[in-house]
Amino acid sequence: MPVGGNKQAAGVTELAEAIVTSPLSGREWDVSGGSSRMLHSRVLTDYSASGFAKIAALEGGNSLEYCFGCGKCVPVCPVDLVSEYGPRKIHRAVQTGLDLFKSDELWKCTTCGNCLRVCPKEVNMIEVMPAVREVAMVEGTIPDELQQIMEKTFRYGNALGENPRRRPAWTKGAGVDVRVLASDPSPVDVLFYVEDYWSFHPRGQQAAQAFARIMTSLNVDFAILGAEEKTLGDSQRLAGEKGLFEALMEEVIDVLAKYQFNRIVTPDPHGFNALKKVYPKYGHTFEALHYSQLLAPLLEQIDFQGSLEATVTFHDPCYLGRHNGEYEAPRKIIEAIPGVKLLEMGRCRENSYCCGGGGGGMWLDGFNANHLSERLSERRVREAAATGADILAVACPYEVSRFEDAAKSTGNEGLRVMDIAEMVDIAMRGEDWRS
Amino acid sequence: MRIVVAMRQLADLVEELEVNDEGTDIDREFVKFVSNEWDEAALEEALTLKDELGATVTVVALDEPDVDQTLYAALAKGADRVVKLTGNDPDTWVRSRERAQRLASFLAGESFDLLLTGVQAADDLDGQLAGILGSLLEVPHAAVVVGVEGSDSKVRVIQEMGGGLLGVSELDLPAVLGIQAAKQTPRYAPISRIRQAMQTGEISEHEVELSDASAQVKVRRLYPPESTGAGATMLKGSPKEVAAEIIEIIKSKGLV
Numbered sequence: 001m002p003v004g005g006n007k008q009a010a011g012v013t014e015l016a017e018a019i020v021t022s023p024l025s026g027r028e029w030d031v032s033g034g035s036s037r038m039l040h041s042r043v044l045t046d047y048s049a050s051g052f053a054k055i056a057a058l059e060g061g062n063s064l065e066y067c068f069g070c071g072k073c074v075p076v077c078p079v080d081l082v083s084e085y086g087p088r089k090i091h092r093a094v095q096t097g098l099d100l101f102k103s104d105e106l107w108k109c110t111t112c113g114n115c116l117r118v119c120p121k122e123v124n125m126i127e128v129m130p131a132v133r134e135v136a137m138v139e140g141t142i143p144d145e146l147q148q149i150m151e152k153t154f155r156y157g158n159a160l161g162e163n164p165r166r167r168p169a170w171t172k173g174a175g176v177d178v179r180v181l182a183s184d185p186s187p188v189d190v191l192f193y194v195e196d197y198w199s200f201h202p203r204g205q206q207a208a209q210a211f212a213r214i215m216t217s218l219n220v221d222f223a224i225l226g227a228e229e230k231t232l233g234d235s236q237r238l239a240g241e242k243g244l245f246e247a248l249m250e251e252v253i254d255v256l257a258k259y260q261f262n263r264i265v266t267p268d269p270h271g272f273n274a275l276k277k278v279y280p281k282y283g284h285t286f287e288a289l290h291y292s293q294l295l296a297p298l299l300e301q302i303d304f305q306g307s308l309e310a311t312v313t314f315h316d317p318c319y320l321g322r323h324n325g326e327y328e329a330p331r332k333i334i335e336a337i338p339g340v341k342l343l344e345m346g347r348c349r350e351n352s353y354c355c356g357g358g359g360g361g362m363w364l365d366g367f368n369a370n371h372l373s374e375r376l377s378e379r380r381v382r383e384a385a386a387t388g389a390d391i392l393a394v395a396c397p398y399e400v401s402r403f404e405d406a407a408k409s410t411g412n413e414g415l416r417v418m419d420i421a422e423m424v425d426i427a428m429r430g431e432d433w434r435s
Numbered sequence: 436m437r438i439v440v441a442m443r444q445l446a447d448l449v450e451e452l453e454v455n456d457e458g459t460d461i462d463r464e465f466v467k468f469v470s471n472e473w474d475e476a477a478l479e480e481a482l483t484l485k486d487e488l489g490a491t492v493t494v495v496a497l498d499e500p501d502v503d504q505t506l507y508a509a510l511a512k513g514a515d516r517v518v519k520l521t522g523n524d525p526d527t528w529v530r531s532r533e534r535a536q537r538l539a540s541f542l543a544g545e546s547f548d549l550l551l552t553g554v555q556a557a558d559d560l561d562g563q564l565a566g567i568l569g570s571l572l573e574v575p576h577a578a579v580v581v582g583v584e585g586s587d588s589k590v591r592v593i594q595e596m597g598g599g600l601l602g603v604s605e606l607d608l609p610a611v612l613g614i615q616a617a618k619q620t621p622r623y624a625p626i627s628r629i630r631q632a633m634q635t636g637e638i639s640e641h642e643v644e645l646s647d648a649s650a651q652v653k654v655r656r657l658y659p660p661e662s663t664g665a666g667a668t669m670l671k672g673s674p675k676e677v678a679a680e681i682i683e684i685i686k687s688k689g690l691v
Binding site: 134137138140142144147150151154155156161162163165241242243244246247 | 447449450451465467469620622623625626627628629630
């Protein structure tokens, strides 16, 4: 709901007059309009459980009705801070008649996972939301802008709708040789799965180039799939397109079967999540690493030519941290860079705020503009700027563009947004990040 | 109501298109093909009519690259039957007249009330296909249609006219309509449904022999527009500087 930049006050109905008398002392307390509500039996008959039946029938949909209304999820929900949201509120809305399948509420969840972390009943919105979205899509309810992304992903194998043959175009500016397996299919140690935004987005390409230079200087034996690579499509899956995810997976598996490699390294926590948690469920097991996990143990081998001389704050990607438990690797990298002081934001690690890009949020900017008082990325950039840091360091390909835009729109243009690979690369080569 | 939708495949414009060595066509090797977006609007309008009135929707297309994907997607969206017309060379440019003749040859043996197709396509910006079809089939034709309301014997069509005007006409059925836009955005076909259609759906094939292939338009030369010398001004500088310059230009033209 549009909230005009402010959170709405809770709508609580209180008794206008209420007096409580102690049976022991006879003393009276005036609790009019106060906590008197607590002393009456609550009306629990104004809902029915029927709204849950259709949701509970879906695979992964049954946990929504486990909710007993404690509300722990609401203050940690990143969407609630800029709107009215959270699993407990969704639960209550369904109880009182909301048809989640047709509601705009369905598309606001970023599947960041902070609610599940605190939920005593393990209401799992990361399973509930995609399951309901999948049905909504079949029934014809999908925001237009998301529909276009799904069609592009199906047609081109990437969410940006770019020509798949241009996928390896970024390698030209890397300044080092990047082996493409199609032209040299000999066995390789690290298969560098570049994913969409590092392949096609101009700022992502810069990070991909930096990472290629770092791996080369560390003598890592790596190669890419080039034009044969397709997105792993984890965010498309969480946005409700399981069929698309499965279609992509079949093609990915066919391509991977052609080559010999030891491990897959990807900069994209979403792709990493797919390889680590979802592919095995379909019987496909690979050793998958986030690029921070590859780099962290190798950093002492880097001969840094310069020093960054900057204060840095770090944004934990939801799908690296909360979903896959990796908080240390990116921090080790940042702290290993000479001249860096790491300042943590109030919300960090397990309780990190969400950039808004997960679960399809990356592609719902126009839709969300009608529902949120500000973008999640804008809220997060304010938090980063409040630390006084020079650089907001990121470790997810979605985030450089999201946060750079947010820095501009919130008047925090002085805050530089950089991928940790870019920071390492700059210090390694002795360049000045300010230039 | 029996509705037929004619769809066609075009080179995907994300490709960098090049003219072939003979200078008569685009170089079709390695180019990806997609369905024409106006045909997608025609399909959506047909499916909307089906939802509103009850109708059978048949989609028909010539044998062109990746056409199966378009036909399966049409089945996934709700088409009742899809037909691929064979007999043409899938790797050459079929011009509007030949396309219309091939479609008409098939439609001669079909009973239909409404034939919908995209008003134009990237390789037919004159919007001739619907008109030629109307002529060959000897049925009424309307172009640049942005809305169709039907009954069993007549349709009311809303057409986009020049100067921002809309016109409303009534046509006897059967009729051919060149669709400019559907009443709503073309619907989404979930990938699981497309895959299901690929497994269980059937594309029926129908061979078309063209009896009179002589009267076709021949392409003499295809080429990118030649530079007239008076090109655009390219703004140089950082994004900030360029943005500032654009704002200056907009202001100086009195647009803001």
